Amino acid sequence: MSTGNAQAERIPLRARFRRRRQTLATQLLELQLLIVVAVLLCVTALSLAQSSASFQREEGRRALSAAESLAANPAVRELLPGAQTRIRSGLQGSVDSVRAISGVTYVSLADGDAVVVISTRPGDVGTAVPQTQGRSETGLVDTSSGKAVEAQVPILGNEGSIIGSAVVGIEYPSIWTRLLQSAPNLLVYLAVASVIGAVGSILLARRVKRQTLGMEPGEILDLVRHREAMLRGLKEGVIAFDAQGRVVLMSESAHQLLDIAYGSAGKSVRDLGLDDRLQSVLTSGTTESDQLVLVGDRLLVLNTVLIESKGRTIGSVTTFRDRTELRAVEEELDVTKTSTDALRAHIHEFDNQLHTISGLIQLGEYDEVVGYVEGLTMERAQISAAVTDKIADVGTAALVIAKIGAAAQGLVTVDLSADSHLGTLERALGRDVATVVGNLVDNAVDAVAEMSETERRTVRLSIRGLGASVEVRVEDAGPGVAPENRERVFSQGWSTKGQSSDGHGFGLALVRLTCRRRGGDVSVSTHTAEGLEWTVFTAVLHDGESA
Template sequence: MRCGKGEEVIMSVRLRTRPTLAGQMLVLQLAIVIVVLVAVAAVSLAQSAATFNRVEGRRVTLLAEQLSSSPALRFNLRNPAPEETLAPTLQTSLAQSGVSSITVADSGGKVVAATNPTLIGTDLTYGDPSGDKRRGWSGQLNGELVAQVPVLSDQQETLGDQIGTVMVGEHSPSVLQRLRGASSYLAIYLGIACVLGLLGSWLLARRIKRQTLGLEPREIAGLAEHREAMLYGLAEGVVALDPHSRVTLVNDVGRRLLDLPEDAVGKSLNELGIEGRLREVLSGDDEARDAVVVRRGRVLVMNRMSVLKDGRSLGSVTTLRDRTELAQLERELGSFRSSAELLRAQTHEFANQLHTISGLIQIGEYDEVVTYVGALNRYRESLDLTVTRRVHDTTVAALLMAKSSLAAERRVELRVSERTTLLRLDPSLSADIATVLGNLVDNAVDAAAQSGTPLSPAWVEVELRQDAASVEIVVRDSGPGVAPELAQEVFAHGFTTKAAAEGERGIGLAMTRMICRRRGGEVAVTNLDEGGAAFIARMSTQRTPEGAR
């Protein structure tokens, strides 16, 4: 769906007018600061009101008790016109105490004297909710802080009877008066708090802006959506680690290739049981390029890149590609290449033999021609008889014949041990044994050819042993042997015997180990006492479950 230029302009204006993340945070923090300041002011007013009620309540109560216990007031209450005799006393008390009002009522609750003359003759309002006039009471009444105290008779015949009530009132200050009466430093405190709140809000907004790399929430959400779509849309696996080798991200392809659990994120490599070559590539200090790792029957090609920001390591990101099928194709291509090499070697061998025969004919040595042809025929028959008599599986026998020619071209003698015994095998097992044997023989020929001399001819010996449950392949050579520290790494790291000395990584021996383990066996290497190495591979003749490791 395409938008016109007008719509694009409107959308861009809306995006520009939308408040930024820093602006939103600043407004939010300002609102919080204002709410806090209002709450502080409310608490201050509440404390001021409580202080007023407590202090002034005691004062007006004390004044009311003094007046109620005054003999003059008791005497005047019994007079026929108490308002005339009590008025001076009330005005004097009002002036001396500074209260707002003083009211005196008789035993019936009718006001007989007051500093406010308009109240004389009216009924006194009692604040006690129980309505008991003989009880003293203090509290807020009609906007005033009031204390009401009963006046008791001191006459012998009416001793203890209530003859009246004294009420002293004090006006409660307004909110503005309370603010004025509060601490003189309250405004300063509130101002300082406001400034600090504004400064903190601004600093927080800047920090969030810096941590989000200047991105707004909508941009961050868009990046997250694009990242999810990219990670889970890739055909390659992606694994991200933090500096402590904990998994921070892994997509579905990476989880499947590495056989990781659903809750792998947040766990370390130790907790996930990742060891060996795979661990070295994932958590290695150096960036890996096209590193080959065999993981539970899969051939993985991995590329690792460290993530740095401002010179600080944030972890690493590793991509994984499944090359198991490609490795299988390479292995099949290798078999075709091996066949082509065999034909070339045989062609070269036959050409040399024909040249020799042609030369003998040209110089007239006809008897030597017959002798030479007979010797060649006996050697071929001897080799064929040796291999076919001990190896009854045609695939493996043909492989040994082919490798013998290739070894001879490189001046390496390929021998079949007299202890060799191999019967006809199941086609699938025969193919796996041929693959393992061919790989081990090629590595052995490479190693022996490098160390062969005229005084010490190079050789490779093959021994095949079979029992009811397994087949054992032993390939010995006269090469330099394998360094003890590489005895396990040549398999775990995917070294080939030729590349082990050069430090290059391949998948030849790693594939050999994978086939052996798939067949319920193992492969190992040891050095011979007389020099050279011996590779020993074992495979079960029984069928193994699909996917067994």
């Protein structure tokens, strides 16, 4: 088998079928022609029905007029009582005359017993006709040669009695005859309708293709299928809005990350039950990148792209990804970085101390070396013991020691209060306590770091285990928080450093989220001591997440 044939065999049947798909113009033309044919069939059926009714009505009048004329003929009234079947009489001339003048199909005369005695159709002689009960009647009847419109009029004698009846019939044309009569008109209608349908189909196809960016129906169908598959497969959330702020589409991940019920297409963003911060980001119309938003216990990063057409905005698409796990890793890395910075600072300090020890050894002052080393050891032990004696949880103790060392590099003192006491924590609770302690201490250190060196650059830290709860209390004598901002400081995106997307304004929001997830909360207050006004953040976490 040749290479070309082998490749052809490998092409899926569906792909070959797609190549043979008809264009939109062809499909519309076929549809228009089908519609035209269906309309013409209906018109033909209606035309035949109308022509049948019209034929019966008009030809019935003509037949009735001819029958009345024959029944009123004096010769017929005189000769009919004595007429006998199959015996010629003067009546034959009368019926032939009526048939010739009126142009009807047949003319017959029946005697008083309703038996045909004379007729232009010899085969009808001797047959019976329906009794008319003395009334003139017109209708459609079956004859030996087919259907006919027949009129029957009673013939009155000189004394006023009924002596017979005049029967006049006009042959009813068959369906094929009527179709052949209407064929020229129907062909003209078909030709005109086909031309109009073809031109309309081409114009409509061009208009539709302009609106669909030149894509054929099969391509649009494939595009929709691919879009649905993409929306289901994307790990990132995608949500699109039109110019009025209504949902156009939403990916599978978007429903899960935003906790929005399915079937939200067409709803306004205000009807989705989102918090104010998220609504603001989705409807702001700005394209600022990597905007951070807290949704439940998730930290999401949002990016918005505006969709424009002919110079005007017709909607927007927002993508977002979950940064919660990354945030946890960043916090762990922050602890590691803090510890590394502290160790780096200690290295410089140890270098100086080693140089001092080396100089003392060179001078032969061995007793001084021993005393110097013992003093350093005791100092380090006292710093670690001051923390570990109060905090048994290793992770929390390590974080506090690292924060104390890092703050010291910025000439800020972090004092662990004497009433601090904390046992070993369950691992998940330990991570949450580290999140709360780290963010509250960092905020306090940043606040007092802005003060001059002559002011009180001290942060007080208290960590207490209260049964199944943990209380974290952080105090600083920095600029403080204005009373009107005491709730706003816990709002995501709000910061004394200004609102931005670089991570400011989320530390305290994460603290509140963590505390409330643990069934507790965080608050801010002030008190005066030692002549200074202290800002106090108090956070409470319970052992076990809230329901």
